[in-house]
Amino acid sequence: MKILYFWFNEYKKVKDFEANFGSEYLFGFEYNNHTISVEDNKVYIKDFFKIKSKESKNPKVDISAIVGENGSGKSTILEFLSEIMNSENNENIDSEYILIYTIDERLHFSTNINKKIIFRNNSSKYIIFCNTPINLHGHLTLIFSNVFDAKSIGMHSEEEGIHYRNITTNFLMSQFYELSQFLISELEKQVYFVHEYKDQLNIQNLMTVPDKIFIKASLNENSIIYTDELEDVMYLIRTKNFTDDFFDYKKSNKFYSDMLSNSLIAYFAQIDNLFEKNNITLIGTYYKDLLYGFSKEKHNNIFDAVYRQLEEELSEYYYNDLPNKTIESLLASLKELKESFELFIDYFMNMKFNSSDNSLYIYTYSLETKEFISLYKNAFAGIDCLEFTWSDMSSGEYGMLSLFSRFHSILEALKRDEEILSKDEYFSKNKLPFIIEEGKLKYENVSVSFPTSFLLLIDEGDLYFHPQWQKDWLNYFIKLVNLLFEGEVQIILTTHSPFVLSDFPNTNVVFLKRDNNSSYLPDSIEGSPKTFASNIIELFSNSFFINDGLIGSFAKEKVNNFIQSLLQLSPEDVYNNQDELKKFIDLIGEPLIRNKILQIYHGKLELHNENHKDLGKRIQVLERELENLKNIRRNITND
Template sequence: MELLFLWIEDFRRIRQQPFNFSGQFDFTITDSGNSKSRSYIIEIGLNENYQNIFPPQVSNITGIVGKNGSGKSTLMHCLKMMYGQLPRLLSPLIFSFLDLDKNTIYTYYYQKGGLSSMVTLNVILQGTKKVQERYIVAEAKPYSLVTLAGEHGKTRGLDFEFANFPCAFLSSNFDSHREEVYNGILNQSTRQRLDDCLQHYILSVERSAVKQGNKKKPALTIDPYPSHLRDFYKNELRSNIRFIAYANKRKTGRLPNLPTTIVIRCNFEDYEYLLENFQRSNFFIDRQNLEAFHKRAGDKLFQYKDKKKAFYDLIYLSAFYYALRYRLFKTNHYTPGDINGTIQSLLETSVELFAEIGRIMDGLAINEENKTEKSKLIHDLLGTKLFSALSEVTLEDDPIYRNDFSSFQFKVDDKLWNLLDIIFDFNYGEETSFLDFNWGDGLSTGEEALLNHFSRLYEIKKKIRQKPLLLLIDEGDLYFHPQWQKHYINDLVNGLKFIFSNNKVQVILSTHSPFIVSDLPKQNLLFLKKNITGQCIVADNEIQTETFGANIHELFTDSFFLSDGLMGEYSRLFIVNLIEEIKKEKIITIERFNNTYKNKVGLVGESFIKTKILELIASRADFNLINKIIDDRSAELDMLKKIRNQKSDDQNRDS
């Protein structure tokens, strides 16, 4: 069902405001009640100028536009709670939906339940003749709230369950809003995704601690900070790879360029750490032997023709350094001398070097008295799974990396994550991070934000399958260059067509960018502003410009977007102060002009303002400065005359 209309009686800074989410219909609401029980008459009419501009998969896109503090986020919060936690939304509402399958408009209004202070509503619904000729307008029905303890509650009187009509929230913002209150929706905000990772990690640590306590073993050492960040990054990378593999497999040309490869580079962080700390009493490592061993290993890798084998052996080499750094060898098996002796024997061995390293690591005995997460990581890493996963992936033969045996370019496909999942936990265990991950051609902040955008949409698609969706997007153009903001709506529509090819998606997005406004008709926009009392109000009537295809400059000149002109506030105040300073002058000499005002005036880019400032200076200039200004202007006039004469000569020759 498509959300057509929402009336908010009293929610935070929104009081008695109508929000029309469909350009096809006009909702007019009038109040005829009192403070304890309000009666509203709602008339539904058709917008005779309505034109659908979206593909079949997109039922509608509504832009919520306004300055910071105008109420965009508040309206978004209300919508999230309405779909996910209506029994906890202690604000009387009126909402209308269009059920296309039944060709019926349904309207519901709050009547009782919740808090005793909530105002009871009554609604009389009227549809114009043209509306009733095309649609069935069902009689408005009351709903009531049953608020129970905790997060539980019920809504009575609705003919549907909000759970059957998924709502998703997408945001790249990382702010202070508590997202956990919006249960019941598919929350894909950055804040919520990080919270989910942290909650999952804490629960797993608690289970491990209880299990270890039951076995009466030493207490488990817990370091949550790097772990939950690791898990979050792992989830984001997995989400990106799954979407890219899905998109590249279908060879879609409707989306912006997506990475096709990922470059994994070994940075030998653990080796560098050992070199810097070789004199510490708990290492007892001969630095010269370690450097010689590392050089021999590097030379051996450089001789390989098979880059997959090089990658496999690099993982073992990195695991060896990791084990040395964290002293994972059993203390009664390796004395400090044995460690140096092992490195020396690796330098002198006639056996294939990496086969010997593999033998040492495969037989690694972990100290049972210090069985921490990092010891488990090594066992999980080194085994048949690594070899099997590596054999399935595709290494790209890029000339840039062909002779670089510390960098490996893998094709992004549905096999890649099997490999990354194995090495990822090991790579981000504790403080170490011996592998760097970068997209093949690199991504800017904006490109990465767009990739995350589509990856999260793909996750939503997998969860809802073919159900209709209300998609709430909070400033989706955040991090985008203005050129990319111009493409955002087009990219979004193409992405929705591709990802939700068998769905109906209604989009409600917040923005304060004129670039996005110019891609939406005025009928698809809600303009919000803050009134003198600080309340959020709908200000649609204040926008006179037809926005769709409008010139960006003209939108910027609309007082709704910029009330103090088109220049930045810092430069505006600089110019204002400069003018005030000049006005205080009685006589301005050439020396005073050159030392104080010449460079300041030269900074002003707007020619009209610069001319007016020079005229102000001229009115206070002495004789010599006046002559200088005249000479400068004469030179400018002579140049213009020369250009004019040249154009005149060219025109005469052409004719």
């Protein structure tokens, strides 16, 4: 699925908005006569954003940008588009809209306008439009923003459909009771991402990743759904020295004892999830009984002991009541879980942790760390028993890693999500049928396969970035998309940075301006009809981005006041204060302005010097006259 055109009548402060998102066609909508016109996009280049890479999964990538100043409505447009992509059959959509998109090269359009739409085809091709509900089979929309504001309050109630995921900072924060838990979750995602893709993306060329990862044993209880059984075994495990009975370790360190206790709790939590998933309840056996059944003579370790007892329990109680495939599948999952915990604990007990100011850390780029994190992820699968924090990181570095790691994390989570990933081969290979429900044409609501089509909505992804990163980040993100995604990927991003704009051809850019209390769409930016590979300085100087020149408003006012003051000063005042005046003039960086002020400054000094030169001549004349008078007086006296 790829969106080609989007129009809506009014949403919040944005009115009569339309945008073409870079395709072989250009669309336009006339609201008065409800006519959609189509013409050829003569400058369209297919696969413009395709890159060559040996490690790429070769997705089909299209990218468009919505560019505008603060308050012009960029975020509002993404918000409304995400609302449509997260709604079923236009329900709860107040504004009239039109969405034109393609699926398998076929044109579709969806609208909630209750009038007949007329099509005027001015293109060189014969076009047929399918007027159907938005077909989201095999599609996923992801919306990202690193902005944190008051919108996060109350967002926990927002519903995420199987075709929509919200990974904005506001939404993710609303899912945690405490800010610290959100930050821990973010850092964990970043650590996982860096260790999986640091070499493929050459992240170190873009930013300086801290060389140390501080680590702390801490169980995030919010990541566990507790039952009475789990609470009982959790209390038992945390009883003082109880863990010593199950693990042979000589290190009398709280970090090790806490981690081992947390590992056991996480192990039982995942067992509980497996039984819940298969609708199986243990009869006559409690989790704490499995702990007491441990024997060093019979079992390799506590994980092996629990697994073997469960294996016996399942065979004894359920073999005749459940299908063989169910038992076999559950036992295979339990065995895989046991082995993953065994591998992690064995590695953990032999792992060397460094210490600094009573805090433990591991080195970011060591092979030992890479293996440790890989085993930890594999065993704990979303149940957090460790807290990761970077040794040092700027807000820009944090923002960059958050952008990359959230997309990586959500795809990892989706692979484990039964709601998205279905094993039903029929629905992964066939189109969903239409049904009539409540007098409306709808797609049948059934299980779907892992997405093969993605819409990534990125709201100011360059937030917090240094200008150099604003210039580079999109290139790295395109490389990441090629590593993470398969199928069709459409990216629609917002920005107010000309650094990003220079990566886009004009047909993939939507310009948005603010006028009083509303927004409007200029045809292009004055003096710069072409944006791709355009000089960034020229884009900066364009009135679309900056009004009244490139000098800061404070500096402009300061310089103007200085000029007015200089013009009013007398030559004598300029001469008496020349050091202070010259000091300010030398601060001015723009040569044209500085030289013009210097002309005024030197002109005043010359006037002062001329005045003093004339006065000197007058004194000389008067002195000569005085001397002549003295001579006359002497002559008279002598006579």
